[in-house]
Amino acid sequence: MTTTFVRRSGAIVLRQAYLMRGSVARLVPLFAWVAVDMVLWGFITRYLNDVSKAGLNFVATLLGAVLLWDFFSRVMQGVTTAFLEDVWSRNFLNLFATPLSIGEYLSGLIASSIATSSIGLAVMLVLATTIFGLSFFSYGILLVPFLALLFLFGIALGIAACAIVLWLGPASEWFVWPIPAVVAPFAGVFYPVSTLPPWMQIVARLLPPSAVFEDMRAIVLGRAVSILELCRGGGLAIAYLALACWFFTRVHRRAVRVGLIARYSAENLG
């Protein structure tokens, strides 16, 4: 990795840092909504533990699932928000007329997301462990591949979402925000994939997070963990990331061909 690559990608990260530093509206959502989620689901799981006769620890299953899913959502939104800053400030012409390459730009978006999602993860961990007694040690070393897999898939979906906005125009950002909510029912975040009807199970197997949540529940219930499933999920996440980068590059090329970069606010020149 050359110094130039780092400087140009770093410029995108620095831009995000400047915007965060000067804006409460950008800073607070990094931790406020995940904190609200932790508190809400923390009390729900505490209540379920009290009333349930099954002896199941809902803190480790439900609250752990909410935390991991929120982390995934924050990673994805970390990428898309950094990209949308260029949409909102109509900065594409200035940006893409520089020597910045697509690889450098996407790397900058990813690095921004690492920084912002880490803040959300830290806040969630503090709240979940100190107030509700969630122990991540119970997941053991598998927590690392869990987070890595969700991170990779979050980045992949984030880049794909950016490509959609670049393709369809600024108004299509409304397609981006609900993506985690649309994916969640298929990914088996709160229930085993076997609960789903067969066609939804097929979709679930194509979604890398389903492997994470299946294995997470297996650990809590003392069942055998499927490392193979986790590897399959990891392989899928890497494949989706490569596919998302290819998709973004194709959409950018089209935007350059039809003149959309120079006149992005026109939304569609194709």
Added chain:
Amino acid sequence: MPGVRRLRDMPETVARPPVLSVTRLRKQYGDIVAVDGVSFDVGRNEIVGLLGPNGAGKTTVINMILGVLEPSSGSIAIEGIDVRSRRTEALAHTNFAAVYAPLPGNLTVAQNLRIFGLLYDVKDLSARADRLMDQFELRRFKDVRCGVLSSGEQTRVGLAKALLNAPTLLLLDEPTASLDPSAARDVRERIRQHAAEDAVGILWTSHNMYEVEEVCDRVLFLAHGKILLEGDPKRLPAEHGQKTLEDLFVAVAREPLAIEPR
């Protein structure tokens, strides 16, 4: 052509390619031809005016040079480097300022210059940004968000950004459009000095014909995507039976078909 004359006067630059070389450039959107086989060069120390009525294709040409719009055919070389195949390398030698591309209004002047300085990989960036802020009298706005500056101040920030990487090709799309006459004169003087001292080639669009006559060594008249006329802005009107450059502009804009493409 003055550009050629200048190159002849400076033997040390003769072996170098023109700063910008545009060859048979064409852009077509469906049935509409926006730019139709345009060819021209910009030499070192030369300011070339790209003139034409609204919709003539000036901004389309500039966007293609900047690599943000793909030509349908033809080629563009900056410092002899092909923009299509070696985009990053070619764009490192250029920069631009345009009224329709203000810098992000939610960042301060200093922050914008820092970010674009990193994108252009400018060495000794802090000193360079400070020098340009002094040059364009922006020091007192250093920590002010660009969005709250007046349009004239924003234009000066755009010009400071355009000079950050000391480009050898500078593209200026109506650079003085939002400036008062005094500020516009200052900017023209600075840019002319920049072109003369740093072996820079400048492509300048403007609808102010007095400015064009004062600043440009050579002008290209573009209409319906074609270059109709080319020459010295001081001599061109007389050569075509017009009193002033503005009269010539109006004649070209109203009856482009009466003039054969060069």
